Amino acid sequence: MTVNLVPDFKFEIASSSKDLLSLAARYRKICFPRKARWAPNRQDRSTALTKLQLVVTSPDHVLSPHTDESYTLLLPAGGKGEGGRVAVLEASTQFGAMRGLETFSQLLHFDFDLSAYRVLHAPWQVKDKPRFPHRELLVDSARHFLPVRVLKDLLSSLSFAKINVLHWHLADTQSFPMQSRNNPELSRRGSFSSDETYSEDDVAEIVEWGRMRGVRVLPEIDMPGHAASWCRGYPKICPSPSCLEPLSPVMPTPLTPFASDDTFTVVERLMGDVVSSFPEPLLHLGGDEVNTSCWEASESIKGWMKQNNLTTGDAFKLFLLRAHAMAAKFHRRPVVWDEVWDVVGANLSKDVIIQQWRWGGNHVNRTKNVTSNGYQLIWMVDPDWYLDSLSTGWEKIHTTDLCEGLTEEECERVIGGGGGMWGETVDASDLEQTVWPRMAALAEVLWSPAPTGKRSRLKAFRCLLLQRGVRAAPVDNAVARTAPSGPGGCRDA
């Protein structure tokens, strides 16, 4: 049945947790964007829901990869007696409560005739938790700069789909936008322009904005490939002026102090700055698409390899292991692209998480190889989960089975996955409509896939996103982010 909410419906919180109070204030605005005026003589207050009780065991929980996001939401059908008119949301953490409030907000319907909020098909008993703990969107602020305001809007939108990680691909060949206090030339010379730079304050603002929405911000420092922009500020860490990446692997023998222009001196200072800006316990170190031909074209690097009796592959492996060890020193757990698995294999610390991006077709073998060796894996297989693959539709995303061909034990090691929003043709002008609505299909796979009603559910969610100011493109597009083809309601497109 349909049950009304009284116009002064309340969130009741028996806690003084700042996070929880702020969460409730935010969701009041999300749930009730309009004032409920109740058309005269049309509603019976005595049967309407009066409040939502938030019961949270640990409302000041520190957000982490292990955060409990489960919740239970009871929405009675109203009617006589207090028990029938009070909704209850229970969760272990404020982040579980957040997921429950999001669900609550999506069950509300504003009736324009009655000027009242209502819940259809009550009562509801929702016992919910995510299927995968790691549910990410990768954004790329190196191919195009993404302003702080735009990233904050994006983080807000991610929380609507219960995505809990923003994987921030901070730098790449084209630009290095983040200020590094101890390597000031990285952004000073590596950014597209001084305005296209993130200050430490900017990063802190983004991280906290994400935290308040249950989205951890996971930084990626991609190396030694995809790093040519570093050379603009620190040319000596690159093989040569004409052959910039991968970064030079030359490193002093242990116990010798680093020269100030060694790659690993810059990396260590950068890692220190990143660690002080990002509380996230995971640190993505990239490692993808490393073509070592610049090393082989450099006499000094070749000389160093020869002197140390290293093949190019050895040098690459050394580079990776050194970077991982450095991350460990900073108490960070490395995430790496799956090429690193190919190079280092089971010599990797079991702590290292493999993010698999390669390839449609042969991906099952790769997934099995990694997980059967006891490593955890994050799924982002190209092209299906690469959102810059514009012709990959949400249907394809929705049919993804992350555990295809895996045993139950191996599947346990797939901690989740995410959408890869690479930025070659994505800037602030088209980010949201390239991400949405496909990201919602992906989020559903990661949280709780349901086999039926996909299209209508996705369309309803798109309408919700539009109402909340998120620029989600039409669902029926054959190619992502294209305009609606003609006039119509939000569910028609």
Place this chain on the structure above:
Amino acid sequence: MTVNLVPDFKFEIASSSKDLLSLAARYRKICFPRKARWAPNRQDRSTALTKLQLVVTSPDHVLSPHTDESYTLLLPAGGKGEGGRVAVLEASTQFGAMRGLETFSQLLHFDFDLSAYRVLHAPWQVKDKPRFPHRELLVDSARHFLPVRVLKDLLSSLSFAKINVLHWHLADTQSFPMQSRNNPELSRRGSFSSDETYSEDDVAEIVEWGRMRGVRVLPEIDMPGHAASWCRGYPKICPSPSCLEPLSPVMPTPLTPFASDDTFTVVERLMGDVVSSFPEPLLHLGGDEVNTSCWEASESIKGWMKQNNLTTGDAFKLFLLRAHAMAAKFHRRPVVWDEVWDVVGANLSKDVIIQQWRWGGNHVNRTKNVTSNGYQLIWMVDPDWYLDSLSTGWEKIHTTDLCEGLTEEECERVIGGGGGMWGETVDASDLEQTVWPRMAALAEVLWSPAPTGKRSRLKAFRCLLLQRGVRAAPVDNAVARTAPSGPGGCRDA
């Protein structure tokens, strides 16, 4: 020279005007999105600017078509002595002050190395006012619904380009989204869905949001054509179930009370509702693209015309004049599309403003015809100023001469113009990047055209829009709203 602002730079207001205080608070956030921390030992406080004095004669001015938006901004170059370190903004109204604050915000530059706001090329003495008093953007919430949040974001963005009118094309053939208290079936049956409806509160919120940004919201009730969506709620005002528009012109003779299902009864109730929601003294009554063949296909309408000895043209004319008279009764000044001039000509009240949308090529004759007859005109010639004409670039917009072929006196009657963002392929997902950056070229024509440096100025403005979270598409696009073609800085695209 370059002058710094002290980190605790203040806006000084010798007034308790609520509007002015709210304006200053808003522009503090716009001007200073980052905390200025001042790098140690790098800056000299004794030479930096300390404050901006806002001197506003009438800070509680009521926004109207006659609002004085002029301002004077003096930004000294800093240095010893108090006079050299205080900026002054003078305006007659809070809306002039708003335009001046926008200019001030665009003169600021955040230096990431110093962590300080600076003004380049100081001192500045800006004495500024708009060339045209009426500078609008038309949006169409009938072909696609535009959520409240999206319209508010759009209004904010318009104020960045000093646009002062949002022309709101409220309803059309496809949908009627606005609730009319006295014609409840219009939106109940005419909207795409109940969620795609504007309540009275929504309209009030949008109008006030616009007012706070110096943007008047001018409602358009397009009739008798483009009105088929009205028939879903009030079928009897339409010629027949199979031939819906233009709305039936049948009207009772004077002194006979209207039947409840007469077109003009519905129109009068609607106009009353619109007038109570929109303080704007102009009321757009449409009148474009009226094809009277549905009238001629209706026996009852034909009978009525015959009985009253009216041609179809007479009936159309009568309809228009009656609507205009009704608007006058509600103390509203009609704006109409230029077909109305063709039909009624100099029989129109001199009070009526003609909005010209027809056509590239012959538009000069039309403009001259209207203005030489003493009527005021708003310019929106298709395709140059139709933003849904995606292949019309900003260069074309920028070369527009609204007074081409007019005498000085006639040119005085061109009160302004605007961009037409018709919504056939525009919804919340692509509105902003279709409007921007071309709307900025248009805004420049309307405020103060400058012949040189257009492209770099537009690119800089686009970068500013992106920083402020406005989804402005690349400037170098041949077709509007397309994605950036490859990686790069915001000025590269």
